[in-house]
Amino acid sequence: MMFEDLVNQLWEGAKMPIGFLMRPDKRIFWPYLISSFVMAYLLFLSKAKDTNFKSLFTKELWLGNSARVDYLFIFFNSWVKIFLIGPFLIYGSKLAFYTNEYLLEQFGYCPFNLSTGTTIAFYTLALFLVGDFASFFVHYLMHRIPFLWAFHKTHHSATSLNPITQYRIHPVELLINNAKGILIFGLVTGLFDYLSDSQLQKFTVFGNVSIFGFLFLLFGANLRHSPVRLTYPHFLERWIISPFQHQIHHSEDLKHHNKNMGSKLAIWDRWFDTLVRSKGIRALKFGIGPESNTFYRSFLGNLWQPFVDAIKSLLPTKKKAVPPLKRPNTH
Ligand SMILES: [Zn+2]
Numbered sequence: 001m002m003f004e005d006l007v008n009q010l011w012e013g014a015k016m017p018i019g020f021l022m023r024p025d026k027r028i029f030w031p032y033l034i035s036s037f038v039m040a041y042l043l044f045l046s047k048a049k050d051t052n053f054k055s056l057f058t059k060e061l062w063l064g065n066s067a068r069v070d071y072l073f074i075f076f077n078s079w080v081k082i083f084l085i086g087p088f089l090i091y092g093s094k095l096a097f098y099t100n101e102y103l104l105e106q107f108g109y110c111p112f113n114l115s116t117g118t119t120i121a122f123y124t125l126a127l128f129l130v131g132d133f134a135s136f137f138v139h140y141l142m143h144r145i146p147f148l149w150a151f152h153k154t155h156h157s158a159t160s161l162n163p164i165t166q167y168r169i170h171p172v173e174l175l176i177n178n179a180k181g182i183l184i185f186g187l188v189t190g191l192f193d194y195l196s197d198s199q200l201q202k203f204t205v206f207g208n209v210s211i212f213g214f215l216f217l218l219f220g221a222n223l224r225h226s227p228v229r230l231t232y233p234h235f236l237e238r239w240i241i242s243p244f245q246h247q248i249h250h251s252e253d254l255k256h257h258n259k260n261m262g263s264k265l266a267i268w269d270r271w272f273d274t275l276v277r278s279k280g281i282r283a284l285k286f287g288i289g290p291e292s293n294t295f296y297r298s299f300l301g302n303l304w305q306p307f308v309d310a311i312k313s314l315l316p317t318k319k320k321a322v323p324p325l326k327r328p329n330t331h
Protein backbone atom coordinates (compact mmCIF):
# COMPACT_ATOMS: atom_id res chain seq x y z
CA MET A 1 0.00 0.00 0.00
CA MET A 2 2.78 2.39 0.97
CA PHE A 3 4.61 1.60 -2.24
CA GLU A 4 1.43 2.17 -4.23
CA ASP A 5 0.94 5.57 -2.57
CA LEU A 6 4.48 6.52 -3.41
CA VAL A 7 4.06 5.54 -7.04
CA ASN A 8 0.78 7.47 -7.21
CA GLN A 9 2.35 10.58 -5.76
CA LEU A 10 5.33 10.34 -8.08
CA TRP A 11 2.90 10.07 -10.99
CA GLU A 12 0.91 13.06 -9.71
CA GLY A 13 4.14 15.05 -9.56
CA ALA A 14 5.11 14.07 -13.09
CA LYS A 15 1.72 15.26 -14.38
CA MET A 16 1.71 18.49 -12.38
CA PRO A 17 3.64 20.74 -14.80
CA ILE A 18 1.31 19.75 -17.66
CA GLY A 19 -1.63 20.56 -15.37
CA PHE A 20 -0.21 24.08 -14.87
CA LEU A 21 -1.27 24.83 -18.46
CA MET A 22 -4.90 24.42 -17.35
CA ARG A 23 -4.76 26.30 -14.04
CA PRO A 24 -5.69 30.01 -14.02
CA ASP A 25 -3.55 30.57 -10.93
CA LYS A 26 -0.42 29.50 -12.81
CA ARG A 27 1.60 31.81 -14.99
CA ILE A 28 1.80 29.27 -17.79
CA PHE A 29 -2.03 28.82 -17.96
CA TRP A 30 -2.49 28.55 -21.73
CA PRO A 31 -4.52 31.79 -22.20
CA TYR A 32 -1.74 33.76 -20.42
CA LEU A 33 0.83 32.21 -22.76
CA ILE A 34 -1.30 33.21 -25.73
CA SER A 35 -1.92 36.74 -24.44
CA SER A 36 1.82 37.15 -23.87
CA PHE A 37 2.53 35.97 -27.39
CA VAL A 38 -0.11 38.35 -28.79
CA MET A 39 1.47 41.23 -26.87
CA ALA A 40 4.90 40.32 -28.25
CA TYR A 41 3.46 40.16 -31.78
CA LEU A 42 1.69 43.52 -31.44
CA LEU A 43 4.95 44.99 -30.21
CA PHE A 44 6.67 43.57 -33.28
CA LEU A 45 3.96 45.04 -35.57
CA SER A 46 4.31 48.42 -33.89
CA LYS A 47 7.82 48.50 -35.41
CA ALA A 48 9.33 49.35 -32.06
CA LYS A 49 13.11 48.98 -32.20
CA ASP A 50 14.87 45.85 -30.96
CA THR A 51 11.77 43.96 -29.93
CA ASN A 52 13.67 40.72 -30.31
CA PHE A 53 10.44 39.05 -31.42
CA LYS A 54 12.20 36.75 -33.85
CA SER A 55 14.33 35.30 -31.03
CA LEU A 56 11.15 33.54 -29.89
CA PHE A 57 11.58 31.18 -32.82
CA THR A 58 15.10 30.01 -32.18
CA LYS A 59 15.92 26.42 -31.32
CA GLU A 60 18.31 27.54 -28.60
CA LEU A 61 15.51 29.29 -26.67
CA TRP A 62 13.32 26.18 -26.39
CA LEU A 63 15.71 23.25 -26.82
CA GLY A 64 19.10 24.63 -25.83
CA ASN A 65 21.02 23.50 -22.77
CA SER A 66 19.65 26.27 -20.54
CA ALA A 67 16.06 25.41 -21.50
CA ARG A 68 16.61 21.71 -20.82
CA VAL A 69 17.76 22.51 -17.29
CA ASP A 70 14.61 24.65 -16.84
CA TYR A 71 12.40 21.71 -17.88
CA LEU A 72 14.12 19.32 -15.48
CA PHE A 73 13.56 21.79 -12.66
CA ILE A 74 9.83 22.22 -13.31
CA PHE A 75 9.40 18.44 -13.02
CA PHE A 76 11.77 17.93 -10.12
CA ASN A 77 10.20 20.78 -8.16
CA SER A 78 6.76 19.23 -8.60
CA TRP A 79 7.93 16.33 -6.45
CA VAL A 80 9.42 18.78 -3.96
CA LYS A 81 5.99 20.43 -3.80
CA ILE A 82 4.16 17.16 -3.28
CA PHE A 83 6.48 15.64 -0.69
CA LEU A 84 8.00 18.60 1.13
CA ILE A 85 5.60 21.53 0.72
CA GLY A 86 2.10 20.07 0.33
CA PRO A 87 1.89 18.70 3.89
CA PHE A 88 2.61 22.19 5.27
CA LEU A 89 0.10 24.22 3.26
CA ILE A 90 -2.53 23.66 5.94
CA TYR A 91 -0.43 25.82 8.25
CA GLY A 92 -1.60 28.91 6.34
CA SER A 93 -5.17 28.40 7.57
CA LYS A 94 -3.95 27.38 11.01
CA LEU A 95 -1.86 30.52 11.32
CA ALA A 96 -4.87 32.61 10.21
CA PHE A 97 -6.99 30.95 12.91
CA TYR A 98 -4.41 31.55 15.64
CA THR A 99 -3.78 35.14 14.51
CA ASN A 100 -7.50 35.85 14.80
CA GLU A 101 -7.64 34.14 18.21
CA TYR A 102 -4.61 36.06 19.40
CA LEU A 103 -6.08 39.41 18.39
CA LEU A 104 -9.39 38.53 20.07
CA GLU A 105 -7.56 37.61 23.23
CA GLN A 106 -5.45 40.75 23.23
CA PHE A 107 -7.99 43.33 22.16
CA GLY A 108 -11.40 41.73 22.59
CA TYR A 109 -13.97 41.92 19.83
CA CYS A 110 -13.09 44.37 17.08
CA PRO A 111 -15.03 47.59 17.83
CA PHE A 112 -15.92 48.01 14.18
CA ASN A 113 -16.77 45.26 11.78
CA LEU A 114 -15.89 45.84 8.17
CA SER A 115 -18.69 45.17 5.73
CA THR A 116 -18.41 42.25 3.34
CA GLY A 117 -17.49 44.40 0.32
CA THR A 118 -14.93 46.46 2.25
CA THR A 119 -13.43 43.31 3.72
CA ILE A 120 -12.94 41.73 0.32
CA ALA A 121 -11.54 44.92 -1.22
CA PHE A 122 -9.06 45.66 1.57
CA TYR A 123 -8.13 42.03 2.12
CA THR A 124 -7.30 41.62 -1.58
CA LEU A 125 -5.31 44.85 -1.58
CA ALA A 126 -3.46 44.02 1.65
CA LEU A 127 -2.59 40.53 0.50
CA PHE A 128 -1.27 41.96 -2.75
CA LEU A 129 0.80 44.74 -1.16
CA VAL A 130 2.19 42.74 1.76
CA GLY A 131 2.80 39.73 -0.49
CA ASP A 132 4.57 41.81 -3.12
CA PHE A 133 6.76 43.50 -0.52
CA ALA A 134 7.60 40.16 1.09
CA SER A 135 8.56 38.73 -2.31
CA PHE A 136 10.80 41.73 -2.94
CA PHE A 137 12.40 41.53 0.49
CA VAL A 138 13.11 37.79 0.39
CA HIS A 139 14.53 38.24 -3.11
CA TYR A 140 16.62 41.18 -1.84
CA LEU A 141 18.03 39.02 0.96
CA MET A 142 18.85 36.27 -1.52
CA HIS A 143 21.02 38.72 -3.41
CA ARG A 144 22.63 40.24 -0.33
CA ILE A 145 23.38 37.21 1.83
CA PRO A 146 26.03 34.90 0.29
CA PHE A 147 24.50 31.79 1.90
CA LEU A 148 21.15 32.48 0.22
CA TRP A 149 22.71 33.73 -3.01
CA ALA A 150 24.29 30.27 -3.42
CA PHE A 151 20.77 28.85 -3.88
CA HIS A 152 19.27 31.76 -5.82
CA LYS A 153 22.14 31.49 -8.31
CA THR A 154 20.34 28.50 -9.85
CA HIS A 155 17.65 30.85 -11.17
CA HIS A 156 20.27 33.28 -12.48
CA SER A 157 22.41 30.64 -14.14
CA ALA A 158 19.92 30.49 -17.06
CA THR A 159 21.65 31.83 -20.15
CA SER A 160 18.45 32.06 -22.18
CA LEU A 161 15.04 32.94 -20.79
CA ASN A 162 11.76 31.31 -21.74
CA PRO A 163 8.53 31.19 -19.67
CA ILE A 164 9.58 27.92 -17.99
CA THR A 165 12.69 29.63 -16.56
CA GLN A 166 10.49 31.01 -13.78
CA TYR A 167 10.36 27.42 -12.45
CA ARG A 168 14.15 27.07 -12.52
CA ILE A 169 14.41 27.52 -8.80
CA HIS A 170 16.55 25.58 -6.36
CA PRO A 171 14.38 23.46 -4.00
CA VAL A 172 15.80 25.34 -1.00
CA GLU A 173 14.61 28.63 -2.51
CA LEU A 174 11.28 27.01 -3.30
CA LEU A 175 10.89 26.02 0.36
CA ILE A 176 11.78 29.54 1.52
CA ASN A 177 9.32 31.11 -0.95
CA ASN A 178 6.53 28.81 0.15
CA ALA A 179 7.23 29.41 3.84
CA LYS A 180 7.01 33.14 3.10
CA GLY A 181 3.72 32.63 1.23
CA ILE A 182 2.21 30.60 4.09
CA LEU A 183 3.32 33.18 6.65
CA ILE A 184 1.93 36.17 4.74
CA PHE A 185 -1.34 34.40 3.90
CA GLY A 186 -1.84 33.33 7.53
CA LEU A 187 -1.09 36.71 9.10
CA VAL A 188 -3.07 38.83 6.64
CA THR A 189 -6.05 36.46 6.54
CA GLY A 190 -6.08 36.23 10.35
CA LEU A 191 -6.00 40.01 10.67
CA PHE A 192 -8.92 40.44 8.25
CA ASP A 193 -10.85 37.63 9.92
CA TYR A 194 -10.52 39.64 13.11
CA LEU A 195 -11.48 42.96 11.52
CA SER A 196 -14.54 41.49 9.80
CA ASP A 197 -15.78 39.18 12.56
CA SER A 198 -14.63 36.12 10.63
CA GLN A 199 -16.53 37.01 7.48
CA LEU A 200 -13.63 35.86 5.35
CA GLN A 201 -14.20 32.31 6.46
CA LYS A 202 -17.54 32.39 4.69
CA PHE A 203 -15.92 33.02 1.36
CA THR A 204 -14.52 30.08 -0.41
CA VAL A 205 -14.85 31.45 -3.92
CA PHE A 206 -11.80 33.67 -3.80
CA GLY A 207 -9.88 31.43 -6.12
CA ASN A 208 -6.17 31.73 -5.83
CA VAL A 209 -5.72 34.77 -8.02
CA SER A 210 -6.63 38.29 -7.02
CA ILE A 211 -7.62 40.86 -9.61
CA PHE A 212 -4.06 42.27 -9.40
CA GLY A 213 -2.54 38.87 -9.98
CA PHE A 214 -4.91 38.21 -12.86
CA LEU A 215 -4.06 41.47 -14.65
CA PHE A 216 -0.36 40.84 -14.11
CA LEU A 217 -0.65 37.35 -15.58
CA LEU A 218 -2.85 38.40 -18.47
CA PHE A 219 -0.69 41.32 -19.55
CA GLY A 220 2.52 39.66 -20.53
CA ALA A 221 3.90 38.21 -17.27
CA ASN A 222 5.37 35.40 -19.36
CA LEU A 223 7.51 37.90 -21.26
CA ARG A 224 9.54 38.55 -18.12
CA HIS A 225 11.37 35.32 -18.86
CA SER A 226 11.72 35.71 -22.60
CA PRO A 227 14.00 37.54 -25.02
CA VAL A 228 11.20 39.94 -26.03
CA ARG A 229 11.98 43.52 -25.13
CA LEU A 230 8.65 44.68 -23.73
CA THR A 231 9.21 47.89 -21.79
CA TYR A 232 6.64 50.18 -20.16
CA PRO A 233 6.61 53.96 -20.54
CA HIS A 234 9.47 55.53 -18.57
CA PHE A 235 7.21 57.01 -15.87
CA LEU A 236 5.31 53.73 -15.39
CA GLU A 237 8.48 51.77 -14.77
CA ARG A 238 8.83 53.71 -11.52
CA TRP A 239 5.62 51.99 -10.37
CA ILE A 240 5.44 48.61 -12.07
CA ILE A 241 8.29 46.29 -13.06
CA SER A 242 8.09 45.74 -16.83
CA PRO A 243 9.11 42.44 -18.40
CA PHE A 244 12.31 44.03 -19.73
CA GLN A 245 13.16 45.35 -16.26
CA HIS A 246 13.14 41.75 -15.02
CA GLN A 247 15.37 40.80 -17.93
CA ILE A 248 17.79 43.52 -16.76
CA HIS A 249 17.70 41.71 -13.41
CA HIS A 250 19.00 38.62 -15.23
CA SER A 251 21.75 40.52 -17.04
CA GLU A 252 25.30 39.34 -16.39
CA ASP A 253 26.57 42.91 -16.70
CA LEU A 254 27.98 44.02 -13.32
CA LYS A 255 26.14 47.30 -13.40
CA HIS A 256 22.80 45.46 -13.51
CA HIS A 257 23.54 43.13 -10.61
CA ASN A 258 21.23 43.38 -7.59
CA LYS A 259 18.81 45.61 -9.47
CA ASN A 260 15.06 45.32 -10.07
CA MET A 261 14.33 42.72 -7.43
CA GLY A 262 10.64 43.58 -7.31
CA SER A 263 8.01 41.15 -8.45
CA LYS A 264 5.14 43.36 -9.59
CA LEU A 265 5.57 46.79 -8.03
CA ALA A 266 8.66 48.90 -8.61
CA ILE A 267 8.15 51.02 -5.49
CA TRP A 268 10.16 48.67 -3.23
CA ASP A 269 13.16 48.90 -5.55
CA ARG A 270 12.86 52.65 -5.47
CA TRP A 271 12.75 52.53 -1.69
CA PHE A 272 15.92 50.39 -1.53
CA ASP A 273 17.57 52.34 -4.35
CA THR A 274 17.85 49.31 -6.61
CA LEU A 275 15.56 50.35 -9.47
CA VAL A 276 16.83 50.50 -13.04
CA ARG A 277 14.54 51.51 -15.88
CA SER A 278 14.75 50.29 -19.45
CA LYS A 279 15.51 53.54 -21.23
CA GLY A 280 18.88 53.41 -22.99
CA ILE A 281 19.48 49.73 -22.26
CA ARG A 282 19.61 47.52 -25.34
CA ALA A 283 20.95 44.02 -25.83
CA LEU A 284 21.45 41.99 -22.69
CA LYS A 285 23.44 38.85 -22.04
CA PHE A 286 21.84 36.62 -19.41
CA GLY A 287 23.55 34.47 -16.81
CA ILE A 288 26.15 34.64 -14.06
CA GLY A 289 29.17 35.17 -16.27
CA PRO A 290 31.86 32.47 -16.57
CA GLU A 291 30.20 30.47 -13.78
CA SER A 292 27.24 29.79 -16.07
CA ASN A 293 29.59 27.48 -17.94
CA THR A 294 30.75 25.44 -14.96
CA PHE A 295 28.60 23.42 -12.58
CA TYR A 296 25.68 25.65 -13.36
CA ARG A 297 25.40 24.36 -16.88
CA SER A 298 23.81 21.11 -15.78
CA PHE A 299 20.71 20.21 -13.79
CA LEU A 300 22.62 18.15 -11.22
CA GLY A 301 25.26 20.85 -10.88
CA ASN A 302 22.54 23.41 -10.22
CA LEU A 303 21.05 21.10 -7.63
CA TRP A 304 24.22 20.14 -5.81
CA GLN A 305 26.71 23.00 -6.19
CA PRO A 306 24.61 25.54 -4.24
CA PHE A 307 24.98 23.41 -1.09
CA VAL A 308 28.77 23.43 -1.56
CA ASP A 309 28.82 27.17 -2.23
CA ALA A 310 26.47 27.88 0.68
CA ILE A 311 28.70 25.99 3.13
CA LYS A 312 31.80 27.66 1.69
CA SER A 313 30.16 31.04 2.24
CA LEU A 314 29.97 30.27 5.97
CA LEU A 315 33.62 29.28 6.28
CA PRO A 316 36.03 31.95 7.47
CA THR A 317 38.31 32.14 4.47
CA LYS A 318 40.29 35.14 3.34
CA LYS A 319 38.65 35.07 -0.01
CA LYS A 320 34.97 34.24 0.06
CA ALA A 321 34.20 31.35 -2.24
CA VAL A 322 30.83 32.83 -3.17
CA PRO A 323 31.13 36.56 -3.30
CA PRO A 324 27.85 38.40 -3.32
CA LEU A 325 27.20 40.21 -6.54
CA LYS A 326 29.02 43.52 -6.37
CA ARG A 327 26.78 46.47 -6.05
CA PRO A 328 28.23 49.21 -8.20
CA ASN A 329 27.95 52.80 -7.10
CA THR A 330 26.60 53.97 -10.38
CA HIS A 331 24.27 52.52 -12.92
ZN1 LIG B 1 17.35 37.44 -8.49
Ligand SMILES: [Zn+2]
Pocket (backbone or CB within 6 Å): 155, 166, 225, 246, 250
Ligand atom coordinates in the same frame (compact mmCIF):
# COMPACT_ATOMS: atom_id res chain seq x y z
ZN1 LIG C 1 13.73 35.63 -13.16
